[in-house]
Amino acid sequence: MLILKEKDILELCDWKEIIDVVYDVFERQSNNQTITPHRILINLEAQGADKITGGTYFKPSFVEGVGLGCKVVSVYPDNAKKNLPVVPASIYLADTHTGMPKALLAGTYITGFRTAAGSAVSARIMAKKDAKIMVVFGSGLQAESHILALMTEFPNLEEVIIGCRRMESGNNLLERLKTTYHVSTEKIRLVEGKGDELAAKADIIVTATSSSTPLFNGKVVKPGTHIICVGTASPKDREVDNDAVVNSRVIVDELSSCIVSGDLAAPLEQGVIKESHILGPLGDVLTGKIKARTSPSDITLYKSAGTAIMDIATAHWFTTKATQLNKGLLINDFN
Structure with missing residues (x-):
């Protein structure tokens, strides 16, 4: 499994290529080549759990010929006081043929970029x-x-x-x-x-x-x-x-x-x-x-x-690019 941190995402960013990747995934969506279930929201403020103010979305998607995964993104307004992102995010990719973990990417910059x-x-x-x-x-x-x-x-x-x-x-x-x-x-x-x-x-x-x-x-x-x-x-x-x-x-x-x-x-x-x-x-x-x-x-x-299709397509591009350039942390044995 490949792990990419925010600094890796910044170093790898290529705007022309990312824009084309997102163009392609929207075309795939129109051609019925994506599966995107409704997102799930766990709102801790609404539940009153431990007086936490924030909520987290789970957004899964499959893009044919591209990838399978889930983005987890939260909204925690008080994070600004802690010098943390107000909207922290991560993206998990699985191998579409085996279901094994493929990559875990920091998702804050990817969210902005996609x-x-x-x-x-x-x-x-x-x-x-x-x-x-x-x-x-x-x-x-x-x-x-x-x-x-x-x-x-x-x-x-x-x-x-x-x-x-x-x-x-x-x-x-x-x-x-x-x-x-x-x-x-x-x-x-x-x-x-x-x-x-x-x-x-x-x-x-x-x-x-x-x-x-x-x-x-x-x-x-x-x-x-x-x-x-x-x-x-x-x-x-x-x-x-x-x-x-x-x-x-x-x-x-x-x-x-x-x-x-x-x-x-x-x-x-x-x-x-x-x-x-x-x-x-x-x-x-x-x-x-x-x-x-x-x-x-x-x-x-x-x-x-x-929409999660953008997250999965963009994360797939970053994973491919990082593999080509030997960037990130690779865990060879996840079992």
Whole structure:
């Protein structure tokens, strides 16, 4: 069994290859080559177990020709006070022919990377090819990953604007981009607040926050904009308002998870939209079953709540890459 730590994931990351891997797995999903049971949530706060505040999801999946495994991801808000990831994760892969353990990967960076890769795939198909201005709301791992993925997919972006609540957190993100990833920040700038003003000028909008209220007025979004909502899957939280949803052609990564996420659950419950307003999954766009954009003026919206097929496919890629480069810790005898 191969064990990969977070530092191994960082060293092995190749954005172009990861984006292509996620593109491929969404195509496989559309072609019925995946099996993904409903995720299981153990919410310790709800159960009142030992006064622990947090919850853990178990997300299994099988991708034909790729791999079999399960992602375990938790949400522990108090971890920030302990200098630990708020969303710790790990991914287990099993040999599809024998069921024996194949790999155990640290999953925090992979979660950020695969989500951003999925968003880059959505933008490849749904955003304007000549997109010039990207606005990213947030300053955490998801914001970081989306800047890296979308700058890879759209190298001709003229400006990347980070909309953050506090300049300190934005500056920390800039520092990580420079020191960890060696990215030139020449065309990246920080803006505190001003959600409506930023959204109005963007060709691509990324919401990567844990906000409980919409970040901007959906009425200000200009025609042709592509909106990417990835920050929260909670039924109570919202990054975009009803106007943004109503005015957009909506695509999701996985319908069952996204319709219980606040961004879509709220307008559905309020009767503002019907479920038919959601055109379908991203994979069906890639295989031509759905047309996400019908005209240059369409506003498109991609909502991602996370799907285990991305985790398994991305973990499989990292495992293969690490084996080729002799990275990680290999345990030869697991019996």
